[in-house]
Amino acid sequence: MADATANAPKDERIKDISSLRKALIRPELGGICGTILVFVLFASIAGDSGMFGTQGIMNWTVVSAQFMVIAVGACLLMIAGEFDLSIGSMIGFSGMLMAVMSVHMGFPMWSAILLTFAICIAIGALNGWLVMRTGLPSFIVTLASLYILRGLTIWGSIFFTRQTIISGVGEKAEGDWLAPIFGGTIFKGLFYWMADQGWVETFTRGNRAGQPVVEGVPMIVVWAIGLVIFGHWLLTRTKHGNWIFASGGDKQAANYVGVPVTRTKIYMFMFAAFCACVFATCQVMEFGSASADRGLLKEFEAIICVVIGGALLTGGYGSVVGAALGAIIFGVVQQGLFFANAESSLFRVFLGVILLVAVVMNTYIRRIITGER
Template sequence: MSVTTSPDIRSGKDLDTSPDERLRKVSVLNKLLSRPELGSISGAILVFAFFIIVAGDSGMFSPDGIMNWSTVSAQLGIIAIAACLLMISGEFDLSIGSMIGFAGMMIAIPSIYWGWPVWSSIIFAFTLALSIGFLIGYIVVRTGLPSFIVSLAFLFILRGLTIALSIMFTNRTIVGGVREAAEGDLLAAAFGGKIGGWFFEWLATQGWIATYRDGAPIVEGIPMVIVWWLLLALVCSWILLRTKYGNWIFATGGDAKAAKNVGVPTDRVKISLFMFTAFCATVLAACQVFEFGSAAADRGLLKEFEAIIAVVIGGALLTGGYGSVIGACFGALIFGVVQMGIYFSGIDSDWFRVFLGAMLLAAVMFNNVIRKRVTEAR
C-alpha cells in the first residue's frame, strides 16, 4: 500500500514563500507622507525661514513681535480646530464668522444696556450659541440637506440678527464700555486676561526683554486667547486620536452609512460637532470683546473661509474622513506669521489675500498628490 504525500510535505521548495501582505513593512517616507500635518509643518518652516530673512531685523521675532503673530494665529486657530473636526466628519459650517459677531453682541448688550453681570452675559451668549449650533446640526441630519447650504443660510441669518438687534437695543452697531463693566469679573478674566505677568517682569529685570520708560515689561503676559488655543489643541487632538469618539468622527466622515450600520451614532456626532463650532466661535468672540473692550456687528467677517483654508492647509480633505487638529493649528500659525510678517517687512497688505488663495490652491494640490501616493503604496 503506497502513501501519497502532498507536494508541500515532500519538498520545502514547493512551499508558498510569498510574503504575508499583513506583515509588509511600511517605509519611513510613506509613514511621513501619510501624516495629514506634513504639508502644514513644511509650509510653516518655509514661511518662518522666509520672514527671518526678509523681516528678521524689523522686530518681528522680538518678544512683543512674537506675541503679536501668536495672538493673530490663536484667534484663527480656535475656530480652525472646530472647523477641522467638523470637516473630518464630512460637514461644513459657514456660520462660524457670523456667530463670532452675534455672540459678541450677546455679551455686550446685556452687560451694558440691560444691567446684567458680565458673567451672566457670557453664559447667556454661550447658551444661545450652543442652541443655534444644535439647530443647524439637527436640520442637517434630519433633512439630509448639504451642511454647506444650511450653514450658509445661517451665515446670513446670524449676521442680519446681529445688526438688527444691535440697532434695536442700542441704535448702533458697535457697543463699547465692556472692559470697564468686566472689571473684577472672574469669568471675564478667563477670556480677556493675561497670565504669566510675573515671568515677563522677571525677564525685564534681567534685561532680556525691552521695557517701557517706567520699567514695565513691553510684554505684560500671555493673552488668554493663546491659552485657549493651546488648551483646545491639546484636548481636541487627544480626543481625535485616543478616544472612541475620535474614531466615530473619522468613521462618520469616511462613510457615514457604513459607520451607522456598525453602531456609530453618526447623527449625534455631527450635531455635537456643530455645537462645538458654535462654542469655539463664542470663545473667540468673548476673547475679542474683552481684549478690545467692545463688540461690533461686523466681527468675524470672512473668518469661516479663513478657518476652512487653515484646515485644508493642515491636511484635511474636503471629502471628510481625514485630517489633523495639529495640522489645522499649523495652518493657522502660517496665517498669523504671514499676516504680521507682511506688516513688519513693509509689503503691501493687499498681497495677503493673494497669498491665502495661493496657499489654498497649493494645499489642495499637495494633499491630492500625497493621498494618491499613499493609496498606491498600500
C-alpha cells in the same frame, strides 16, 4: 519558527507603501513644511524689523492663536465630513449678544457670557440637527445660517442701541469673576522677573521705564493651546475620535458598525459654535466693545487653516495639530507682511495661493491612501 515566518508567502492583500509615501500621508506634513518655510522667509526679509523681538513675537502669536481657536472646531467638524460656514457670523452675533445683554439690559457680565455660550451652542446643535434631519449638504444649511446670523446681528444692534458698535463692555467686566478667563493675562510676575534679568525687552523712557514691553500671556493664547490639546486628545486617544473619523470617512459603513453618526456630527457642530464663541468673547474682552461686522470671512480662514493642516475636504482624514500649524502660518504671514512693509492686501493673495496648493497636495495624498490613479 522565526525563519518560517520570514519565508512565509506575502499576503497579496497587503499593499507595500514606501517610507516616502508613509511620510507623505501624515496630515501634519504640509503644516510642518509650511511653518518652516514662512519662518525662514520672514527671518530673512523682516528679521531686523522687530518681528522676532518680544513684542513682535507676541503680536504674531496672538494673531495665530485667534486663527487657532476657530480652526480647532472647524478641523474636527471637517474630519467628521461637514462644514460650518456660519462661524464668522457666529463671532459677530455672539459678541453683539453679549454686549447688548451686559451693557443695555443690565445683565451681570458672567451671566451674559454664559447665556451667550448657551445660545450659540444651541444654534450649533440646530445646524447639525437640520443637516442630519433633512439630508441637505452642511454647506447649504450653514450658508443660510451665515446670512441669518449676520442679519440678526445688524438688526439687533440697531434695534436695541441705534448703532452697530457697542462700547462699555470693559467697564461692565471690571470686577467680574468670569471675564478675566477670556480677557486677562497670565504669568505677569514671570515677565517682570525676566525683565529684571534682561531677558526680554523693556521700556527705556517715560513712567514705564524698566517695565517689560510684554506684561503677560493673553488668555486667547491660553485658550488656543488648551483647545488644541483637547482636540488632539479627543481625536487620537478616545473612542469619540474614532467615531469622528468613521463618520467623515464612510457614514453608511459607520452606521452599520454601530457608530452614532448623527449624534457625533451634531456634537461637532456644537463644538465649532463653542470655539467661535470663545473667539468672540476674547475679542470683546480685549477691545471692551462689540461690533456687528466682526468675524467677516473668518469661516473661510478657519477652513483654509484646516486644509493647510492636511485635512481632506471629503472628510475622514486630518489633524488638529496640522490645523494649529496652519493657524501659525497665517499669523506669521499676516504680521510678517506688516513688519516687511509689504502691502496688506497681499495676505489675501497668499490665502488663495496656499489654499490651491494645499488642495492639490491633499488630493494627491488621498490618491495615495485610496490607491487611485
